[in-house]
Amino acid sequence: MNARSAVFLVALALVYHALAIPLYRLGGAVPDFLLIVVVYLAFFAPIGELLILAVGASVVVDVLSLDPIGSHMAALVPVILVIGRVRGWFVLRGPGLRSVFVFVAALLASLGRTTYVALVSVDGAQVSVEALSAVYTTLIAVLVHGLLDRYRRRLGWVRDRAFGGRR
Amino acid sequence: MRRDEPSGGVTLLLAFLLVVPPAGTVLYRELGHRLVETGGEASATDEIGALRQECFRLESELDHARRRIEKLERWRVEQPSTVARVVRVLPISDPSPQRHALWVACRANRRLPADAVLVSERALVGCVARGPAGGGRPTPVTAQPGPDEAFALGGVSLARVQTVLDSEFRIRARTGSVAGFVKGTGDADASGRPFLIFDLLDSDAPIKRGDRIYTDGGDGSYPSGLLIGEIAEQLRHGDDPAYLVLAAVAPEGLREGVLLSDRVLEAARAVIEKERS
Numbered sequence: 243m244n245a246r247s248a249v250f251l252v253a254l255a256l257v258y259h260a261l262a263i264p265l266y267r268l269g270g271a272v273p274d275f276l277l278i279v280v281v282y283l284a285f286f287a288p289i290g291e292l293l294i295l296a297v298g299a300s301v302v303v304d305v306l307s308l309d310p311i312g313s314h315m316a317a318l319v320p321v322i323l324v325i326g327r328v329r330g331w332f333v334l335r336g337p338g339l340r341s342v343f344v345f346v347a348a349l350l351a352s353l354g355r356t357t358y359v360a361l362v363s364v365d366g367a368q369v370s371v372e373a374l375s376a377v378y379t380t381l382i383a384v385l386v387h388g389l390l391d392r393y394r395r396r397l398g399w400v401r402d403r404a405f406g407g408r409r
Numbered sequence: 410m411r412r413d414e415p416s417g418g419v420t421l422l423l424a425f426l427l428v429v430p431p432a433g434t435v436l437y438r439e440l441g442h443r444l445v446e447t448g449g450e451a452s453a454t455d456e457i458g459a460l461r462q463e464c465f466r467l468e469s470e471l472d473h474a475r476r477r478i479e480k481l482e483r484w485r486v487e488q489p490s491t492v493a494r495v496v497r498v499l500p501i502s503d504p505s506p507q508r509h510a511l512w513v514a515c516r517a518n519r520r521l522p523a524d525a526v527l528v529s530e531r532a533l534v535g536c537v538a539r540g541p542a543g544g545g546r547p548t549p550v551t552a553q554p555g556p557d558e559a560f561a562l563g564g565v566s567l568a569r570v571q572t573v574l575d576s577e578f579r580i581r582a583r584t585g586s587v588a589g590f591v592k593g594t595g596d597a598d599a600s601g602r603p604f605l606i607f608d609l610l611d612s613d614a615p616i617k618r619g620d621r622i623y624t625d626g627g628d629g630s631y632p633s634g635l636l637i638g639e640i641a642e643q644l645r646h647g648d649d650p651a652y653l654v655l656a657a658v659a660p661e662g663l664r665e666g667v668l669l670s671d672r673v674l675e676a677a678r679a680v681i682e683k684e685r686s
Contacts, residue, residue: 263502264661270507270576270595307505308538308571314505355505371576371595375506 248287252299255279260306271374274351276303278383280318281325281347282390289326296322309359316358317351324350340391344383348376480667491632491669494521496568498663507595509574510538511660513668514567521568522678524631525670526624532636532657533624534666535572536580568668572660573637574603581625582637587612588625591637591654601659605638608651616640622654632669 259275266273280296300314307314325347352372477495484493496513503510511534513527527534571578578593589610597603607622620640626633638656645651 259504260501263504267597267661270597272504272506274504276504303504306501307503308508308510308569308575308577309505352506371507 245287245291248283248292248295251279251283252276252295256299256302259303266378268378269374270371271378273379273382274317274348274375275382276300276314277318277321277348277351277379278344278386280322281344281383282387284322284325285329289322293319293322309355310362312362313355313358317355320354321347321351340387341380341384344387345376345380348379348383349373352376484667484669490672492522492672492675494668494670495665496521496527496668497665502661503575507576509572509593509595509660511535511570511572511663512567513570513666514565515668516564517566521566521668522670522675523568524674525568525668526631526635527570527572527666527668528635529658529663529666532638533573533580534658534660534663535570535575535578536631537568537668538571572603573605573656573658574660578605580631580637581627582607582622583625583633584616584620584622584640585614587614587616588627591622597659597661598655601661602638603656603660604641605654605656606644606651607640607654608645608649610650613650616643616650616652618642632671635669 255275255278263272276299280292280299283292283295296318297315300318301311303314304311352375356369356372480495481493484491494515494517496515499512499514501512511527513521515521521537523537525537527536573591573593574595574597575593576595578591580591582589582591584607587610589607592606592608594604594606605622618640622637622639624631624633624635624637636657638654641653641655643650644653
């Protein structure tokens with residue numbers, strides 16, 4: 243995936259995340275659209291460039307959020323690094339496995355953010371709501387990624403080719 | 410572009426998925442709002458109809474301005490120690506789970522005060538967040554204009570308001586003779602009215618369901634007597650009782666509010682800023 247498309251997708255996710263979150267709020271939990279896009283991009287885009295993009299995007303989110311600056315960076319960077327490490331051998335064989343992977347990524351992001359917030363501020367977070375947010379993010383990610391996979395198949399792209407050169 | 414690089418088509422599909430539902434919602438809201446404002450459909454080619462429509466729009470704007478003046482006059486009479494400003498709520502929400510903030514804006518040459526509360530229909534919506542890391546932390550009230558979350562940008566003053574829906578929201582509150590703290594939970598009922606917790610009470614006087622909770626004003630920065638909500642149920646009994654409070658106003662979907670700030674504190678800050686400049 244080229245850099246311009248990646249930037250466009252991340253910008254779109256940012257705008258959507260800031261404007262449409264009230265439509266998705268459920269008991270304090272909200273899905274993380276930026277994470278959904280970043281996880282998707284992490285499978286295809288170069289990790290170094292994606293890291294720079296994610297750091298920039300997370301700063302924008304932190305400016306909009308009441309959470310301390312750096313908290314979303316602490317959420318996204320570990321996820322990108324982990325996917326960067328495993329995507330070479332992690333062959334996704336179906337939507338079930340993909341959803342489990344996204345759920346783990348959402349939990350990891352949540353853990354990174356809450357740990358950072360706990361370290362730099364007196365504010366705490368309810369673990370149950372964070373877990374609910376991770377599940378919520380996973381459900382929407384499964385939907386979005388599933389549709390994208392289907393679209394990719396229609397175009398004749400084979401998923402494994404995305405990892406070509408690394409396998 | 411290489412065949413295995415999912416770029417254009419995938420981008421378009423994701424753009425469609427992400428943009429169409431909210432865009433539809435926003436269009437529906439704006440269109441509905443405009444139809445109400447203009448009184449319905451009107452033929453664009455009919456000049457008389459167009460003029461009538463324009464007349465109706467101007468009358469509507471005049472009515473709106475009169476309502477704003479009434480609102481401000483009422484606050485000036487009832488809360489002479491506060492400065493009231495009608496502000497518009499921007500459609501930007503806090504992206505983090507359990508957190509909730511609103512951005513408010515109004516046309517002003519000076520930045521909005523940091524020690525201010527946002528009210529809607531005489532009920533508390535939230536307080537202007539302070540500090541480099543946002544709200545949730547008590548900040549000493551001083552006349553010094555320190556770092557805060559309110560600023561001016563090209564003739565428009567902006568401020569970020571930590572609402573009662575935020576899980577870290579804290580304010581001193583009172584019901585009858587009982588004073589305590591109201592804390593946010595980050596949760597709300599089906600209509601969007603947030604749940605709050607009223608605890609750390611200074612008295613064991615009885616509190617019953619339906620009792621109204623008001624701001625205490627004892628912190629010296631926020632006005633007293635603003636409605637926060639009403640008691641929904643008792644959560645804890647014994648030496649450290651706690652009550653669940655249902656907030657009076659739903660912060661989501663607000664389009665306008667009144668920002669109240671302390672007149673004396675604001676005057677003191679203006680003097681200091683003038684001396685500095």
